[in-house]
Amino acid sequence: MNEPLTVYTLPNCMQCTMTTQALDTANLPYIVIDLTTDERASDLxxxxxYTSAPVVIARMVSWSGFRPDWIAKIAALRDHPTLTGK
Structure with a gap:
């Protein structure tokens, strides 16, 4: 799984910071979208x-808040043969 996750964040959000740090540690690529500057994303x-940040959108799952359990699951599946086509 090489496609990046999308992380919707807010400024000064501790859970957002913890989430992006955990994604960095897991070496998972992601794109950050600031909900205060992207009205369309906020409406979506x-x-x-979703009423709190961060919101993480992965291939087939999404969640809000700091979820190290989900980050670990995504990282574990990253190289799974059914997802990589190997």
Whole structure:
């Protein structure tokens, strides 16, 4: 799985910082979108029912808040043959 995750964040958000640090540690690529500067993204997150940051969107799963358990699962699956096509 080489496609980057998308992380929707807010400034000065401790859980957002912890999430991006954990993604860095797990060597998982990601794109950050600031919800305070992207109104469309903010509206979309509310439509999906998310009310707190960060929101992480992966290939087939999404979550909000700092979830090291989900980050570990995504990292473990990164090289799985069914996802890499090997």
């Amino acid at each position: 997150m509310h439509q999906f029912g």
